Amino acid sequence: MLFKSLLVAGTASASCLHGLYRRAEGEVEIPQFGYEDTFGPLNWAALAPENEACKSGKNQSPINIGLQHHPKPITITNARPDSSVSLATEKPVIDIPQQAVEFENLNTTIEVVVNGTTTFGGNQFGLAQFHIHTPSEHRINREYFPLEVHMVHKGIADETQIVVLALMFELCTQSSDPIIASIAPHLDAIKEAGSKTSIESGVDFSGVLSAVQSSNIFQYSGSLTTPPCAEGVTFLAVETPLKINVPDFNAIKKIVKYNSRLSQNKLGADNIIGVAANSGYTAGGNETVSQEATPAAEGPAPGSSVTISEISGSPVASPLVGVVQRGLRFRY
Known part of the structure; x- marks a missing residue:
């Protein structure tokens, strides 16, 4: 089964790409960062020298995406979505063959290792994995979502090119979108950090395909949302949310916990951590x-x-x- 979608390339170090860890055969490598205390996002830059961009980068992800393309401007008095983000001018093309996949618990997220090929503008990109954030990292016009899926791609000819397709999810009382329904029965097998299991039947991406074809897609150049926060990553954020039912959401949340990086500053502006450090508030x-x-x-x-x-x-x-x-x- 083949699925099609559109992607645009960015630039970052593929060896540092979240989820593409260099690891021994059969092992799941646990990342050396987290979301609490001194291992959390506010202190990522102190965990390793290569994480400097986490506190100094000026094009960091995730962001609060504005809606400048809407015919009627939206007035917001107490927040400033980044209205510099524009819509993708083309729709991507992804081919994902039916295949067995590996489902892993990295402690910082749960991840499905899956292969696919995406073509855009004569360039090809390989789908490497998708992983989950709860709650969503990106917001659209200030609205956050219960869950966000990142489908991560890297260039085939040039592995420094990275594209992330970001999918938002909202709660429903019906069945979850097929991408979630495909992994939900296997959650019990990866409850422990470092564990993994095979999903022989693969993952159904038909709902993702439909959303990408019918929805607006925001495009901007940002960064990895995990250390080392390398910039030059192309994000394609699908505006229309997919569905996840309450039981599936609760089951995922119990494993993933909280793994969302705080919203960053507007693109090109000073890093939000530096801004906060100079805010003048006392302890x-x-x-x-x-x-x-x-x-x-x-x-x-x-x-x-x-x-x-x-x-x-x-x-x-x-x-x-x-x-x-x-x-x-x-x-x-």
Whole structure:
């Protein structure tokens, strides 16, 4: 059985590609990162020198995708989706033969190793695997989804070219999309990190094909959403979500847990981790109003001026009466 879809190439180091680990025959290699504590996304750059882009890259994924192609502009007052993302100008072409596949638990995700060939613009790309994130990493006009599947491809002639087809899923009360229904019966076999099983009947991609053909597809150049966060990865995000029923979602969630990287800054803007580091908030969460403080003796003398250096806690009764000048400096 062959399935068709469209892809555009990006550039990144294929040897670092999430899911394409160099491993001994028969082994599942557990990645050396995670989603909690010091192994989580905020500290990925400190885990290995090659992860520097996780805190310094300016085209990082995932992002909050805007909807600039819609005929009526959408006004958002408290968030800024990246409206620089455009629609793919072509539909991709993927050929996936019917085959037995390997289903693995990498601890950071669950992954299906599957082979296929995608052709676009005279170039060929090999489908290497698809893996799952809960909840979704990408958002569309601020909306997140319960689950996201990444179908990862690398160039056949040039393995530094990487394309990821991103599929969003929403909950339903009917049957799950065939790609999920194909793996759901095998979840019990990979409950433990490092475990794997064969799915001899393969995976049905017919629902994916239908969604790609009928939906808008957003295209942008971003990064791997896991260490080393290498940039130059082409993302194709399918706007119309596929379906997953509640039992299948809960079964996947119990294994995958939480494995979603936080939304990154708008494309080309400063890395969100650097922005947060320079935000000016104190460790306790109080906002600094001024760098200067007036030492307090037993209280200010009548008619004296007062510099407010910090605001925190609850208001308390005070005998001080006076005029407070406007123009207090708030640092963000």
